Amino acid sequence: MDGSMAGGNGGSQEAVRGMRDSGSEVGKASLADTVAEAVAQSENSIRAATVSTSLAAVVTLEDDLRYFPETLVSLLRQTVLPSEIFLAYCGQVHISHIASGSCRNIMVPAHGGTVKIRVIPVKAGSFIAAVDGALNYARDNGIISNRVRQLLLLHDDSRPVGEQYIESLTEAQRNNPSASVIGTKQMGWNGETLHNAGYYAAPGHRVNSLVVDGEQDQEQYDSRSDVFAVSLSGALVDMDVWLHASDGNYPFGTFGQSRDFCRRVCLGGGRVIIAPQVKTAHLRARFEGIRTQKGQPAGHGSGAPVPSYGAQAKARDTYYYSDISVIRWPLSWFWKWLGSFILFAKLLGRKQVYQACVEMCAPWRDLGNIFTMISARMRVASHSRVSARDLSLLSVSRDRVKSWNDRVRAFSDEGSNTVLDPLAKAHLRTRKCIRYTWATIMAAVMLAVGLAVNFGILRAAFTGSVLSSASLTPSGATLGQLARSATSYWSYASGLGAHAAPTPFSLVLLIMSLVTLGHVEYAPTVIILLTAPCAALSFWALAGTVTRSNAVRITAGCAWAAGGMFMGFYSLGNLPLLVSSVFLPASVAFTLKALGMYRTEDPERPAPSAQNGACAALCFMAAVLCEPQLMIVWAVSCAAFALFARSHKSYLLLIPIPALAALLPTVIDVIRYWDKGAWRQIFMDVNTASPAAAGSSSATSLLSQMSALFSPGHFTGGGAVLAAVLWAAAVGFAVVAVLSVVSLFLPIVLRASRMMWSLMLGGALAAVLSSRVTIAVDAGGYSKGSVMPGLMVILLGMLACACMAAGTGVKTFTAFSRRITSEGTVESAAVLNPAVLAGRGVIAVILALCSAAWAWSGFAAPAAPGRIAASQNQLPAVVQDYLASNPARRVLAVDASVAQDLTYHSMATSRGDILDINPSIQAQSVSYRLGQKVSPSVQAAEDTGRKISSALSLLIAGASSSAVDQLSSLGFGGIYIVHTAEDGSAQLISHLIASNGTESVVSTAQGTYIRFSVDDTSTHGISLSQETRYSRSPWRYAWIAVMAVTLIIYCIVAFPRRNRYSQEQA
Secondary structure, three states: OOOOOOOOOOOOHHHHHHHHHHOOOHHHOOHHHHHHHHHHHOHHHHHHOEEEEEEEEEEEEOOOOOOHHHHHHHHHOOOEEEEEEEEEEOOOOOHHHHHOOOOOEEEEEEEOEEEEEEEEEOOOOOHHHHHHHHHHHHHHOOOOOOOOOEEEEEEOOEEEEOOOHHHHHHHHHHHOOOOOEEEEEEEOOOOOEEEEOOEEEEOOOEEEOOOOOOOEOOOOOOOOOEOOEOOOOOOEEEHHHHHHHOOOOOOOOOOOHHHHHHHHHHHOOOOEEEEEEEEEEEOOOOOOOOEOOOOOEOOOOOOOOOOOHHHHHHHHHHHHHHOOOHHHHHHHHHHHHHHHHHHHHHHHHOOOHHHHHHHHHHHHHHHHOHHHHHHHHHHHHHHOOOOHHHHHHHEOOHHHHHHHHHHHHHHHHHHOOOOOOHHHHHHHHHHHHHHHHHHHHHHHHHHHHHHHHOHHHHHHHOOOOEEEOOOOOOOOOOHHHHHHHHHOOEEOOOOOOEEOOOOOHHHHHHHHHHHOOOOHHHHHHHHHHHHHHHHHHHHHHHHHOOOOOHHHHHHHHHHHHHHHHHOOOOOOOOHHHHHHHHHHHHHHHHHHHHOOOOOOOOOOOOOOOHHHHHHHHHHHHHHHHHOOOHHHHHHHHHHHHHHHOOOOOHHHHHOOHHHHHHOHHHHHHHHHOHHHOHHHHHHOOOOOOOOOOOOOOOOOOHHHHHHHHOOHHHOOOOHHHHHHHHHHHHHHHHHHHHHHHHHHHOHHHHHHHHHHHHHHHHHHHHHHHHOOOEEEEEOOEEEEOOOHHHHHHHHHHHHHHHHHHOOOOOOOOOOOOEEEOOOOOEEEOOOOOHHHHHHHHHHHHHHHHHHHHHHHHHHHOOOOOOOOEEEOOOOOHHHHHHHHOOOOOEEEEEEOOOOOOOEEEEEOOOOOOHHHOOHHHHHHHHHHHOOOOOOHHHHHHHHHHHHHHHHHHHHHHOOOHHHHHHHHHOOEEEEEEEOOOOHHHHHHHHHHHHOOOEEEEEEOOOEEEEEEOOOOOOOOOOOOHHHHHHHOOHHHHHHHHHHHHHHHHHHHHHOOOOOHHHHHHO
16 A cells, blocks of 8 residues: 655556556455465465564455465465464455454464464455454454564565575564664565665655666665655564554554554664565555555556556655655745646657646645644654754765656656667668658648649639638738637727627638738638648558558548548538548548557557647647537547557547637526527638528538539539549449448457547537537528538548558568468568458558549539639729728628618628628627627627618618718728629719718729728727727637636647657657
8 A cells, every 4th residue: 555656657667557457356265265265376375484473464455366375375384383373354345244253263283383364354444454454453352462573564465485584574573683674675466676775764754765667686786775755565573563653643644654664663763674585576566556545456458547646746745745844845845836837848748738737736635634734744853853864874966866866857758759679670660751742742742732723723822813702701800810819809800899709710821821921811711722732641641540551541632632622621611510521530640640540551550648648639629620510529439548558548538628718708608698599600600691602591411411512513513524523523432332331340450440430420410410400590591500510420430430440561570571371481571461452452542532523523623603703803002001000990891782681791801801790799690680689799799780771771872971981980981882783882972972971982893992082081980999898808818818827738648758868869
């Protein structure tokens, strides 16, 4: 029940893993049977042993009895046996057997005496408390001999090594009669590697063994004698010293008891020595995480250890505070609080997330533990008879501790690297070179395909035009305006402003604008240009977690990027889905790698990784910022991932944290205004709500949306070629679907295939829900949410399962290319199954054909007027200068192509801006148009909208000075009328010019600008008081701080780290 704070990857790790499963049945047997079997196995040794009447042994037991039989057998096979063996049982499972008396008193005859084995039930939460409970029971009931002068203490997972164990300890006691505590060398369960060989007092009120946990025992520490502390497991303790030092309530828990006990013995004038020739094989089940704090077996086949670092840190701090005077505690706590931030960052850099969180919380936990620490300090003070300065021979200097730390780091770095022979390294380098070469070729091909699909518009975009479509609104904002919009609780999506959560996609656009050096208008162009190769590489990485076949990975990556072209992401300029298609596969790939469920090249082996978990979280955040409904997919698939993951399931709960931090304003807005329809924004993005960009009122089922993709009316052109391509695309989807079903029945990928199917079910659920949610209401009717995010997830799962059907594709490493069979013939050492190769080739061909068919559709996708196009339309230069001179200025842009259906937009930049699309306001606007209640801010915005509509209606009917005055009073400096072929624009222009207080400034082929006459143009504009108020809100700063800290933490963990050993070897 005790453990050292030094090290964490000791040499007992392999033994721990083996015992964790092989001994699982031992704990199910009754305690009586376990003791009887151990006695039977040791009967011959017991009869030949000598019984020491002055020695009693106490072995503490818990419900986890997997390692107790070996400990008891090793104890009973000693040449010298204790006359009394007390088994202090602290558990609950076997309490009924003990209460019935079935194993409470076992007499074992031996040479020259009798060994009495007694099982005593105790209630204790620590090792010393368990020993005290057993001894107090024995003394109260007179079942311990008065001749007992020495106690041998053992854990159930600490077995004596060798048959002269006790004999050597008693000899050490005879040679050192003044020794109060005699410890043993603590070894791994295999008896070959070291844990510690006694402890010395170290600077900083700590103890240090100066032994690298896990190093080989080469008798390098056998010269040690007097030490400051030893592990009580396997220690020989004077009976009187024990009763004096352990009396009363003990403040230490599971860890740290040995150090505190020995400290008080030394400060009380006692002597603690180490007998290095005596070895105890100590498994340290709780320290290694294979036993819970309640004494239950951990893991149960999952392979996930129970973290014990929190208990270790608590024991460390309790020891520290109990070692200094209480008057120094406040200053010491302050310095520890400051140091916790440094330690937090350092541990994050090492990818030790749990340990970092423990250290960050440690100072605050210490405050809650203050009464325990006071009790510990009082016990130390009451036992102190010798000054700590008088124990300088039992202390070590900072230089020795620093040297020990260097050895620990070197040993840890060396142990974390797989030692490979040169042939294996050459094999891995060759495979890596081939892999990356094909990936580079794939990225180049998809870049060329992406350019070919939208070559005309991309060429125009690089000559100064901007891209726009039915779903893509261009931007003329500056980087500062974008930053304010992305982080402010005030939005101008309603025209003159309303309180609303910021648009999530604005954060993504802000990052992309940094890539374009602050040119926000070119960010969509860069996204469309780079999506195809980046999406292909992203899925190439995901495919690599389930198969190592280069052909399958390359064709699957191409198929994923081409699938986006087929579904119209590129032709419509659907920025949220384009970005999601890049980050979503990467998020799934990193998640599988974080859980250790991925394929590697032979002879490498997969391992769980916190670094990959952080990368998965960051990629998932980017995808969710684009399409918030992907949170539904995560909620559905998370349960399945947790069910099928073998270990480190806690990583799944850490993955959505950055997304939730970035979406915090949206989440709060949804909860706060749920009854006002704010929940609709979950199914919205920055795409303009229209049938071309989203769904329509006829989108009654997911199947109808899927079938529409293969409809000839969905494409331009026609003829036999179009029909053939559509048939090929449909057949490709069908074949991929069949392969995804086949993967469910492949034993080697059962877990992974079911995880992908849970993703597909989550995508289907999100698509079905979205197709039934109204996200816009206008004169054209209702617009439903987009099903495309759900369809994208379904396609991702199908392609991943198709890759699984191709098999592992791992090229087995063999040191020799040829081998001689038993018949004497020579054959290839790497035997490949022709059927498997043929099947893998067929799958690669199918995926390649799908890629070609789906990519070709990009040339003919969708025939609707909403196709992306390059445009140079913007406000005249004089209007842009007017708007740029004062952030409060606004111009009303009006499209009067249909006289009875005017559309208008409040302009703050040179173009109708993507920043003015806000799902939070749009969601409540739908509720308003459906006759439902909305928030006061949105209600005020709708009232302002009615005033603008009323004024424009008057101006359409005729000249109206009152309408001009009303628009001017709202803050508009003028009206820009878009020219159309209809009479509506000309009529509106004539009525405006005929009204008092107007002046025609400029007229171009695109439109006419008419300015309002005001007394003071320098102060004229909308009110910015509310924007200023919300921009200075402490809630805004709190959210930005939370988001920034979260991202910094995850970026630190995600940043690749090479240890010193690997760098030296490189």
